[in-house]
Amino acid sequence: MLHRLTAVALLFLVATTTAHAEVCATDDRGKEVCLDSPAERIISLSPGATELLFAAGAGDDVVGVVNYSDYPEAARELPIIGSLKRLDVERILSLSPDLVIVWVTGNPKEQTERLEELDLTLYYLEPRDFEGIASAIERLSTLADTKEVGYREADRFRAGIESLRDEYGDADPVPVFYQVWDQPLMTVNGEHFIHEVIELCGGENIYAELDRLVPRIDRESVLAGNPEAIVAGGMGEQNRDWLQEWKQYGSLTATERGNLFFVPPSTLQRPTPRLLEGGATLCKKLETARERR
Structure with missing residues (x-):
């Protein structure tokens, strides 16, 4: 007992x-x-x-x-x-x-x-x-x-990333300017997760070498960099106004070829599993840019 x-x-x-x-x-x-x-x-x-x-x-x-x-x-x-x-x-x-x-x-x-x-x-x-x-x-x-x-x-997220990498890993590079903000004009450097998405899709971030994670830039430097594609979010999920500004610069390769692309910001600017959605959208946009060469 x-x-x-x-x-x-x-x-x-x-x-x-x-x-x-x-x-x-x-x-x-x-x-x-x-x-x-x-x-x-x-x-x-x-x-x-x-x-x-x-x-x-x-x-x-x-x-x-x-x-x-x-x-x-x-x-x-x-x-x-x-x-x-x-x-x-x-x-x-x-x-x-x-x-x-x-x-x-x-x-x-x-x-x-x-x-x-x-x-x-x-x-x-x-x-x-x-x-x-x-x-x-x-x-x-x-x-x-x-x-x-x-x-x-x-595991689902990791598998989704690898799937995109397999699909676009050998794609021809596309020089990209990603616009995080409008006033002041801001982008991302090579340490940012958005840069990682750009690379995943075969893009080349033209501001990868800057020191700051989210650097301020000016329009003159974008014009000098002459990206093949400009990608922006906006103030809302449907707001594409930031891209309108670039239409006045006809000498830009991105503008000349119509490669001004909008990606809903919440799918690309938050480090969450929805990056799979934003990444898939961005990859398709850059594939469109390749087709317009």
């Missing part, structure tokens, strides 16, 4: 320990973040982080987001706790989060430091390349105990 009670006690101890097992993941600052148990009340401080949380299977655990967290549709129904640049700290505290996902370069430092002072657990995220995106999904799913969903989605 004593042996039986001891066995039952051990089983109870194991079950209790498992239920409250610590979970850990390294964030994009290289810091290991540990929780006493999987996160159940998560706040996202960027639209990209919101998408990654849903991709990781943790959407049901998200209790607050910043504005413009518009994908997937369920994210639109969540409480707003401010914007990327200005957080409502009191609102965040009222939601009692056990995990806050911070965007490394997007959120105000003084406010994120304040959240740390208030003993909230912060996890810094900002993937810079394809593998970083897949890894982010896996790490978030670890913290939320949704690894089955998260790891499956990460």
Whole structure:
């Protein structure tokens, strides 16, 4: 009888320990973040982080987001706790989060430091390349105990990238200017994940060698670079106005050949699995440019 009670006690101890097992993941600052148990009340401080949380299977655990967290549709129904640049700290505290996902370069430092002072657990995220995106999904799913969903989605993303690479890896190069913003005029350098998508499609980023990740440039340098294709997002998913400006420069190869291409910005400017959609669109646009030679 004593042996039986001891066995039952051990089983109870194991079950209790498992239920409250610590979970850990390294964030994009290289810091290991540990929780006493999987996160159940998560706040996202960027639209990209919101998408990654849903991709990781943790959407049901998200209790607050910043504005413009518009994908997937369920994210639109969540409480707003401010914007990327200005957080409502009191609102965040009222939601009692056990995990806050911070965007490394997007959120105000003084406010994120304040959240740390208030003993909230912060996890810094900002993937810079394809593998970083897949890894982010896996790490978030670890913290939320949704690894089955998260790891499956990460594998789907990796496979989709490889499929595009197989299809366009040997395509003739197309010199590309990618416009991130209009005023001031901005682009991306060779360290940015958008550059990686351009290369995936057989494009050549004419600003790859610049030092800043998202450098400011002028129109004269674009004219001097004479890209074969100009690709832009815009202020919205259907807003193509940024491309109108380039139509006045008839000497540009991109303008002369009609290679002024719009790609919905949320599919190409957020490091999330939707890069597969944006990448497929961009690859088709650059294939059109090749056909117009």
